[in-house]
Amino acid sequence: MTVRVRFSPAPTGYLHVGSARSALFNWMYARKTGGAFVLRIEDTDADRSQPQLVEAIRESLRWLGIDWDEEYRQSDRFDRYREVVEKLVADGRAYYCDNTPEEIKARVGEHGGYDGYSRDRGLGPGEGRVVRFRTPDDGTTAWDDVIRGRVEFDNADMDDFVIVRSSGVPMFHVANAYDDLDMGITHVVRGEDLVNATPRVLLLREAMGATEHPVYAHLPLIVNEQRKKLSKRRDDVAVGDYRSRGYLPEAFRNYLLTLGWGPKDDVEIRPIEELVERFDLVDINKAPAFFDVKKLDHFNGEYIRMLDLDTFVEQSAPYAIGPDGTPVDADLYRSLAPGVQERVRRYEEVPALLGWVVGPPPETPGKEWRKVMNKDLVPEVLDAVVARLAEGPWTPEHLGSVVMGVGDELGTRSQLPVRMAVTGSRAGLPLFEPMAALDRDEVLRRLRDARGRL
RNA sequence: GCCCCCAUCGUUCAGCGGCCUAGGACGCCUGCCUUUCACGCAGGUAACACGGGUUCAAAUCCCGUUGGGGGUGCCA
Numbered sequence: 286m287t288v289r290v291r292f293s294p295a296p297t298g299y300l301h302v303g304s305a306r307s308a309l310f311n312w313m314y315a316r317k318t319g320g321a322f323v324l325r326i327e328d329t330d331a332d333r334s335q336p337q338l339v340e341a342i343r344e345s346l347r348w349l350g351i352d353w354d355e356e357y358r359q360s361d362r363f364d365r366y367r368e369v370v371e372k373l374v375a376d377g378r379a380y381y382c383d384n385t386p387e388e389i390k391a392r393v394g395e396h397g398g399y400d401g402y403s404r405d406r407g408l409g410p411g412e413g414r415v416v417r418f419r420t421p422d423d424g425t426t427a428w429d430d431v432i433r434g435r436v437e438f439d440n441a442d443m444d445d446f447v448i449v450r451s452s453g454v455p456m457f458h459v460a461n462a463y464d465d466l467d468m469g470i471t472h473v474v475r476g477e478d479l480v481n482a483t484p485r486v487l488l489l490r491e492a493m494g495a496t497e498h499p500v501y502a503h504l505p506l507i508v509n510e511q512r513k514k515l516s517k518r519r520d521d522v523a524v525g526d527y528r529s530r531g532y533l534p535e536a537f538r539n540y541l542l543t544l545g546w547g548p549k550d551d552v553e554i555r556p557i558e559e560l561v562e563r564f565d566l567v568d569i570n571k572a573p574a575f576f577d578v579k580k581l582d583h584f585n586g587e588y589i590r591m592l593d594l595d596t597f598v599e600q601s602a603p604y605a606i607g608p609d610g611t612p613v614d615a616d617l618y619r620s621l622a623p624g625v626q627e628r629v630r631r632y633e634e635v636p637a638l639l640g641w642v643v644g645p646p647p648e649t650p651g652k653e654w655r656k657v658m659n660k661d662l663v664p665e666v667l668d669a670v671v672a673r674l675a676e677g678p679w680t681p682e683h684l685g686s687v688v689m690g691v692g693d694e695l696g697t698r699s700q701l702p703v704r705m706a707v708t709g710s711r712a713g714l715p716l717f718e719p720m721a722a723l724d725r726d727e728v729l730r731r732l733r734d735a736r737g738r739l
Numbered sequence: 740g741c742c743c744c745c746a747u748c749g750u751u752c753a754g755c756g757g758c759c760u761a762g763g764a765c766g767c768c769u770g771c772c773u774u775u776c777a778c779g780c781a782g783g784u785a786a787c788a789c790g791g792g793u794u795c796a797a798a799u800c801c802c803g804u805u806g807g808g809g810g811u812g813c814c815a
Contacts, residue, residue: 547752712776
C-alpha cells in the first residue's frame, strides 16, 4: 500500500509555525516512503476563510521547500458532502434539527452538550435547520495512535454534533472524514489539538461505510515560554515573518524538525535528504516542545556560514543598507561579505554591522560609550589618530598602520576607541576596510566629535 | 465541571529493565586564538517531579499524587 498523507490548513490566517511543522512532518513521511503528499484547503467556513490567504499559505510552503503532489479545495466539493450527508440521514445516522442556539444551551445532556432532543422527530430540511450526527449512546471509539499509543473515548461522552450548518454548508468533521476516505489517505499526521476530533471522524467514517481507517499520529504541540499552545494572537508565529527577518528556509525547516523528533545519531544540523532518510513517525516524542528562537538562531547562523560567498552576497545584499535605506556599494559589500557572513545569524542583523558606512553611526548607549571612552589614554589616541590621518594615503592598510601604530607608541589598545568613534559600536567588522570606504573628512569629523564628547 | 493527554539539564533531542557515576545540541560560564566583535578550538555548569509497587536489577514497567497542557462552537 502506498502512503498518502495530507496537510489540510484552513485559510483563516497565514501559515504559522505549528501548521508548518505539521506540514513538514507529513511531507517528510511522504518523501521517506515514496508516497504522495496532498494539500487540501479546508475552507468550509466561508465567514472566516480568506481566498487570498490560500496563496500566502502555498507560498510559505514553497519557501520551506515543501512541495505537494495533489491539491484540493473543500469549497469545490460541497455537493459531494451534501450527498453523503443525505445518505447518512436516510440511513438514520444523522438527522435534521431545528433547535436554536438558546434552546441548545438549555438542553444539556447527561454528559454535557446537546441532549439529542430532535433525534426522532423526523424533521426534514428547512429554514434554520442543521444536520446533526447521531453518535452512539454506548461503546467506545478508539484507535492506536502511532505517537500516543491507544486512545479511547466513550461514545456516551460525545454529543450529536452538527455536520451541516443551517446555511446548508457542511462542516469540518464530515468534509474531513469524507475527504480522507475519498482521497485514500493512509496516514493522518496532525497536531494534538485535534485528538478529540478523531473519534467523531472515525464514527463518521464508519457511518459512511468505511471498514478501515488511516493510521493516526498526533503530534505534540509547539508551545511558547508559558508552555501554552502557540497562538497567532500572543506569539510571533507567522512563517512569513521569519522569512522576512532573514532566516533561511533550510535552517528553519531543519530546526522545526528537531522539535519532537531528532535523528538517532544526534547530528541535528544536516542536509534534508539525510533527515528524510532517518525520519519515522514512531520516533516522534509525546511531550510538547518549546519553540526556542535562540536555538533557531544558532541553526540559522550555521546555515549562513555554510553558504558559498556568492550565494551569501546575493541573499544578504538587500539588507546591506544604511539607516535611511541607502545601499552599500555592491563591490564594497562583496569585499566585506566574508566578515559579515561569519558574524550574522539572521540577515536582519546586517544593517547594524555596516549601516555606518552609508549613514551616521547609531546612537551608542551612554553606558557602553563610557565603558570604552572613559579609559586612560583615549584622548591621546584620538588626538594622535586625527593628526596623522589628516594626510597620507586613504587605504585600509594605511589606516590600519596609523591606528595600530598609535596604539603601539602609547602602549594601549587604540582600535577600540577609534572603532567606537567611527562606527558607534565596540563590536563589528574588521575596521579598516570599511573605514577606508568613508571620506577622509567624514572619518575625521567622527573622530573629532568623539574627542569633543570625552 | 466533563473528556483526552503529557512529565529526563534553563531549552531541545537521546535513553525503550542491567552498557547511566544519564549522552548530544542550544544557552550560560571559563580558557585559547585576537589591539573589536564574531568564527573556530578546549573545558565547565546543569536533569530522571514526588510517593508507592513489580523485579536480582527501574530514568526505563504498573498505580497514585502533584504539576502542566489540549479539547469542550452552526471554527478547523
